[in-house]
Amino acid sequence: MGAAPLNAQHAISEMDLKVRNVRPSGQPALPVFEGWYAHADGTYDLCFGYFNLNRNQALEIPLGPNNFIEPSRFDGAQPTHFLDDAARLTCIFTVNVPADIGSERVWWNLRIDGQTYRVPGHITSRNYMVDNLAASFPALIEEEQVATFGNLRRQSEPGVAPVLRFIDPAGPEGRGKRGVTAGPATARVGVPTALTISIAGPDGLELPNEGTVRWGKYQGPPGEVRFSAETGRYSGDAGTTQSTEVTFAEPGDYVVFVQVLQGSFGNQCCWTNGYARVSVTP
Numbered sequence: 001m002g003a004a005p006l007n008a009q010h011a012i013s014e015m016d017l018k019v020r021n022v023r024p025s026g027q028p029a030l031p032v033f034e035g036w037y038a039h040a041d042g043t044y045d046l047c048f049g050y051f052n053l054n055r056n057q058a059l060e061i062p063l064g065p066n067n068f069i070e071p072s073r074f075d076g077a078q079p080t081h082f083l084d085d086a087a088r089l090t091c092i093f094t095v096n097v098p099a100d101i102g103s104e105r106v107w108w109n110l111r112i113d114g115q116t117y118r119v120p121g122h123i124t125s126r127n128y129m130v131d132n133l134a135a136s137f138p139a140l141i142e143e144e145q146v147a148t149f150g151n152l153r154r155q156s157e158p159g160v161a162p163v164l165r166f167i168d169p170a171g172p173e174g175r176g177k178r179g180v181t182a183g184p185a186t187a188r189v190g191v192p193t194a195l196t197i198s199i200a201g202p203d204g205l206e207l208p209n210e211g212t213v214r215w216g217k218y219q220g221p222p223g224e225v226r227f228s229a230e231t232g233r234y235s236g237d238a239g240t241t242q243s244t245e246v247t248f249a250e251p252g253d254y255v256v257f258v259q260v261l262q263g264s265f266g267n268q269c270c271w272t273n274g275y276a277r278v279s280v281t282p
Contacts, residue, residue, distance in 0.1 A: 022086045027053035028112040029061070029082040031119040034091045035130035035268060037177075042099030045178055046121035047091035047130060047268075048108055050082055058084040059112070060222040066111040069095065074106050079257075081217040081225075090265040091130075092218075092257065092273065094178045095121060131269035132176045135159035159263030161270040162207055167241065168196040169276060175202070179273030184253070187280045192228065192245035195276055199260055200238045207236035211262045215244050218257040218275060223250025234260075248280040 021027075034047035052059060059082040061067040069075040074095045083089065095106055105120035122128075164180060165173035171182025187193040195215070201207040213232045217225040228245040246256060256276045263270035 022053050022055060024055050025057035027057075028115070028117055029053070029059050029110060030117055031108040031110050032090075033108075033119045033121045033128070035128040036121070036123045037130055037132045039096075044097050044099070044101065044123050045094040045132070046097060046106055046123070047094050047177055048078065048119070048121060049088070049090045049092050050079070051089075052082045052084060052087045054084055055086050056084055058082060061110060061112070063219075068109050070107050070109065071104075078108060080219045083216055088265075089216075089259075091177050091268070092259070094273075096178070097123070131263075131267070133161045133270065135263055135267070135269045159270040160202060160208065161272050162211065162260045162262050163200045163202060163204075164258070164260050164272040164274045165198045165200075166196075166274065166276065167198055168194055168243075169278075171276070173198075175272050177271070177273055179275060181275040181277065183277030184279045185276060187246070187248055187278050189248055189251055189280060189282050192247045193278065194243055194245050195256065195258075196241055196243040197258060197260070197274060198239055198241050199234055200240070201236070204238055206238045207262055209262060210235055211260060213242045214259045214261070215246075216257055218255040220254030221250045221252035223248060223252070225249070225254065225256070246278070248278070251280045251282050254278045254280060 029050050029052040032049045032051060034049050036044050036046050038044050062080050067080060069078060077093050079092060101123060103124050105122050107118050107120050109116055109118040161175045163173055163175050166182035169183045169185035172180045174180035211234055213234060215227050215230050226247045232242055234240050234242055256278060258274040259271050261271040
């Protein structure tokens, strides 16, 4: 089930949304609550993304009084860099909440030019339940239902979240929006550093369709981070790899993200998030 429409997900007044159009610069980045999904252990993941309303201005908002999540025990996973080009990043991070979260809200707060934009994550509405690993239809059609649905399963391959594994820097593999984290890798200012991942279907099988990959800066100092390839296409062949070279303008500790998509961001399925920690020296 897809998430609610964008303008239903912000704790921002309707009038403010009307005047906050996409412009070259001077606009905020709006936090978005995408929805939630459940885990077998009874916990839940809340999905958050953002919409930067600037075409030509990336925003840097460090963790702290201008970029925080409350309750504070959930703080720290959110991005500090907000891509330009009117970037709409869907479920770029998740917050895991306990089984007894009930009606408690988890608020992501961004303070920009003296105004606070905040959005509540919660599990209180099934309308916000989203897919994580597989499209709900037709991927969940049982074999005994094929007679009822004809050859729908064979005509329309289901979307599935890819298995992502970090090769360089070496790291774990995983599937879904919660993602996997690798590193820290080491790099030097001004020297391109290769980041490489492998992509496969569940159990090492081929994926149903070709897909897309998107790289970007996630957290770190305000210096420029350049990628030799910010986006790319990959085949559905098992074990295919994707690489980019990243160059840092300033020293510090960074996190770079990658999203590997098989389905559609619009219907909230199916992709996997990855995060690479990189320590950059002068």
